[in-house]
Amino acid sequence: MTRRKRARVGVIGVAAVALAATAFTGPAQPAQATASRPAGHETTQRAIDAALAAGVTGVAVEVRDADGVWKSASGVGNRLTGAPRGKNDRFRVGGLTGTFVATVLLQMEAENKLDLDDTVDRHLPGLVKGNGNDGSRITVRQLLNHTSGLYDYLADQGYYETYVLGDGFLQHRYDTLTPEQRVKVALGHPPQFTPGARLWFSHTNDVLAALIVQKAGGRPYEDEVRERIIEPLGLRSTSNPGTGTGLPRPSSRSYSRLFLSQPDRIDDVTELNGSQIWGDGDIISTTGDVNRFHRALIQGRLLPPEQMAELTTTVPNPDFPGAAYGLNLEKLTLSCGTPLWFRDGGTTGSLTMTASTEDGGHLLTFNYNNDWGAETLLPVLNAEFCDTPVVSGTGSHE
Secondary structure, rough: OOOOOOEEEEOOOOOOOEEEOOOOOOOOOOOOOHHHHOOOHHHHHHHHHHHHHHOOOEEEEEEEEEEEEEEEEEEEEEOOOOOEEOOOOOOOOOOHHHHHHHHHHHHHOOOOOOHHOOOOOOHHOOOEEEOOOOOOOOOOOHOOOOOOOOOOOOOOOOOHHHHHHHHHHEEEEEOOOHHHHHHHHHHHOOOOOOOOOOOOOOOHHHHHHHHHHHHHHOOHHHHHHHHHHHHHHHOOOOOOOOOOOOOOOOOOOEEOOOOOOOOOOOOEEEOOOHHHOOOOOOOOOOOOHHHHHHHHHHHHOOOOHHHHHHHHHEEEEOEEEEEEOOOEEEEEEEOOOEEHHHHHHEEOEEEEEEEEEEOOOOOEEEEEOOOOOOOHHHHHHHHHOOOOOOOOOOOOEO
């Protein structure tokens, strides 16, 4: 897990990239649920209400289980007008983009277009080199399970201050960046460790994985994702933005604390050039579409058995005992003993979690339209899958 001046904190592992982990000190937004609360989800709604009381701006949530579909939206979607959060809001899914990419690469392996044990150099010759970095020693599999050792480009102080923090973000939010530019930032640093030695989450891995999709497919990674996943599953609210800067409607505004010296200041960061998170955070979706994708993936409808076995082969997560990392998919056993497959993802102004039981029969996806409140995600999981109540006003679980 990487930590910087403003940490991208691991929520329950290293996959989460929640920005601005400091607590919200402004007035709490009221919990304005816009859906009924059927039996079985009251505890989940209370956990969401606790997250709102702790400072989260707004929450959109969908649950799918044997009883059907439960959707809810609480809190504020626009701080300026006071408009409520929408149940069908579109949002940037952040790191969940990497799970789409991993699925495409596994499909390509099944088609003999590549092998997960291919080296990065085989597909991107000469790109990963310098400062001890060597693409001939890193495999595609190590990119997907984050054991490559490559430095996280977002951990680079110069990049972070230019594109993520404060005035840097406000001045450069509309800049178009190539994936190679971001990889080059990472390669300005030596690797963290020998490839395969351990798990360490790096956004650089996901960018390289998307580049390999393009090289193996001979066309943009967006086209591969659309034709292999989005269209077959009917994910009508899911898209890649390219260099677009806004969110398609319906959507709420997105918020961040950009200035470390002004912890009470909250900026509207809805507009952001999609190229800056290409391949590792750019996909835009809804809670419903994410649930449909996650269920299809876990239930084996997108991958043959051999590739499903590879997807779910895990390595230990040293930063969170009891959790393990597959191929851009994580496994966790909750306090009540329920094992889950999950993925959390954050980017500027957005924090998302998707999780399901091992059979894909019970799913939960929810999104915050801000990039803080990572500490409240696990209590929501426990509430839904364990019916564990939240201690009032704390955001923690019993």
